[in-house]
Amino acid sequence: LPAARDRLRVAIQKSGRLSEPARALLTSCGLSWRESRDRLFCYGESLPVDLLLVRDDDIPGLIADGVCDLGIVGRNVLAEQLLQRSNGGADKYREWRALDFGACRLDIAVPDGWEWDGPAQLRGKRIATSYPALLGAWLREQAIEAEVVPLSGSVEIAPRLGQADAICDLVSSGATLAANQLKPVLTLLKSEAVLAGPATPFSDVREELAALLLRRLDGVLRLKD
Ligand code: PRT
Ligand code: ZN
Known part of the structure; x- marks a missing residue:
């Protein structure tokens, strides 16, 4: 005690x-x-x-x-x-x-060029994040098998570096995503x-x-x- x-x-x-x-x-x-x-x-x-x-x-x-x-x-x-x-x-x-x-959101974001048609699109993809437990729990809940790539920072540039296909990161204005040619498609947590x-x-x-x-x-x- x-x-x-x-x-x-x-x-x-x-x-x-x-x-x-x-x-x-x-x-x-x-x-x-x-x-x-x-x-x-x-x-x-x-x-x-x-x-x-x-x-x-x-x-x-x-x-x-x-x-x-x-x-x-x-x-x-x-x-x-x-x-x-x-x-x-x-x-x-x-x-x-x-x-x-x-206030901010924990969002999944994908490259601008993707035509997003729902979570199933993440199947088999690599998703970079500083929130591996939250992302992992959400993927299990959705029954989606994807690879979680844990990064402690600079998550937004992972797709451009070829480290990941998509990201799961905090977003407030969205300017950082836009600057990295990414777009938010889903919110996992409102924070x-x-x-x-x-x-x-x-x-x-x-x-x-x-x-x-x-x-x-x-x-x-x-x-x-
Ligand atoms: O040094 P220490 O570890 O204490 O600080 P830190 O760098 O880990 O945290 P800090 O100060 O950046 O954030 C502290 C908390 O602020 C986070 O845990 C969130 O709860 C909250 N918060 C609110 C945010 C944002 N808004 C936010 N926008 N944390 C981070 N961001 C990042 C976002 O991921 C993006 O990279 O800020 C960047 C700009 O966001 P946009 O969308 O406005 O471009
Ligand atoms: Zn911190």
Whole structure:
């Protein structure tokens, strides 16, 4: 069992698309911090809620391991790692709230020249992605046998490099796909930033702190609508 703590630790992205909006949202919940010199850890001043600034990909693992209590991360990252971690046992964390920023889609995209006539067209093809678990699960669900080519970055150029026939990647405006002569044909997941937290309640004062944070968050999110 993770050690009892009397402060809540929230992981957010250190630098990237979600860092500024995540911090702004927590600030509008009345949180403030005293920054440490290395800026990796921010000590909560107005409430005992500290921040840990990390790579977004590390956030689900930090919550699973009990190093952090909550995290703000894209649903795409959370869902991919939930699938990778689920080996029959109960999930350690889940989505607590959708946060209404960082919207994007996990799409299948194919070369502009393809005349798309449905998922069956992917049979026997190579699909490059940074989301192999989500893509693999979707292919199984559709009963399509295709080769998943896992890439950690530069997925959009894989077809031009001859590494893959199609891709499965995040899309927001679609400009990157267009610049690489690709077109989106299917959406696997609609994503946005989410608050992730443990699947079971805390057994110490963190439970009340989390409830307080959620009440404030819900107030802020309602005001935004
Ligand atoms: O360093 P670290 O690992 O923390 O950051 P990162 O580079 O992995 O993540 P980052 O900051 O790029 O994205 C963080 C999260 O933002 C993602 O996990 C998504 O939940 C969300 N998000 C929202 C996006 C986009 N929109 C998006 N457009 N993440 C990536 N993109 C990519 C897209 O794949 C394309 O390559 O941005 C490019 C531009 O998109 P278009 O469609 O507007 O051209
Ligand atoms: Zn990342």
